[in-house]
Amino acid sequence: MxxxxxxxxxxxxxxxxxxxxxxxxxxxxxxxxxxxxxxxxxxxxxxxxxxxxxxxxxAPLDCSLCSEKVERELWSLHKGERCPQRIITCEYCEFPLPAVDLLKHQEICGNRTEYCDICHKYVRLRERIYHDIQFHGNSAGAAEPSRDVGTAERERAQRRPARAQRSSHRRILLTVAVTGAVVAIGSFFLQKRVDGRQ
Ligand SMILES: [Zn+2]
Ligand SMILES: [Zn+2]
Ligand SMILES: [Zn+2]
Ligand SMILES: [Zn+2]
Ligand SMILES: [Zn+2]
Structure with missing residues (x-):
């Protein structure tokens, strides 16, 4: 056996x-x-x-953007939220730039103004959303913080006809009549037209 x-x-x-x-x-x-x-x-x-x-x-991974050594468990966090060199899009102008430069850039970029077609005055981009919610009850048409380039394109397209209207004589007269305030640029245009006719 x-x-x-x-x-x-x-x-x-x-x-x-x-x-x-x-x-x-x-x-x-x-x-x-x-x-x-x-x-x-x-x-x-x-x-x-x-x-x-x-x-x-x-082994920790070498981040090719910031050359930092990153533990594997923290890699996705680093890539998505922590890497100072990760590329982020400016919420105002949609220009892609390293996160470390974003704050400084947006401080300047958000200080640019944009014409509000509804209240006929210039509004800082950084206050645009608040402005639209506060005064117009919505955020539609505002330069919404968005990384969706499609949305921005649509917004630009929506603003184009408004800009064309603004340049018409009628629109300027109407604006003046309604608001009672002659903006410098408006009076300048009116003056020019009157001069031109004579
Ligand atoms: Zn192992
Ligand atoms: Zn063995
Ligand atoms: Zn990095
Ligand atoms: Zn910007
Ligand atoms: Zn407004």
Whole structure:
């Protein structure tokens, strides 16, 4: 009566695998010499590839934008929210620029003004949304903070006809009549027209 060598196994104390007992000594000698347990993920790694394994699976990543070393667990956070060199679009002019420069840029960019067709005055871009909500009960038509270039295109398209109307004589007279305030540029145009006719 013979017990097959395959049916009895022993656990290798190095790799914790079950090895046929008849092979265990040979296995252990080979295993302990050539494999090592990765201290981070617990996988058994060929000793000669230990560095490669660490570099490929666990080493911090080099951010190509800011050259910082970033732990893998923090990589998506770094790329999406933390990297000072990640590219962000300015909410006012939609120009893409590094996050580290955004604040300074938006301070200047948001100070630019835009003509409000409804109240006929210039409104700072940074106050445009608040202005529209406060005075016009909505934010439609405002330079909404948006990274959607399509939306911006649509808004620009909507503003174009309004701008054309504004330049008409009638519109200027109407504006003056309604608001009772002659804006410098309006009076200048009126003056010019009158002069031109004479
Ligand atoms: Zn082993
Ligand atoms: Zn590992
Ligand atoms: Zn970075
Ligand atoms: Zn801008
Ligand atoms: Zn307004």
């Amino acid at each position: 013979e017990i097959t060598s395959e049916s009895i196994t022993s656990t290798c104390s190095h790799c914790q695998r079950d090895i046929p007992t008849s092979n265990i000594d040979l296995h252990y000698a080979h295993c302990s010499r050539n494999l090592q347990k990765c201290a981070i993920c617990g996988d058994m790694i060929p000793r000669k590839h230990a560095d490669d394994h660490y570099n490929e699976s666990h």
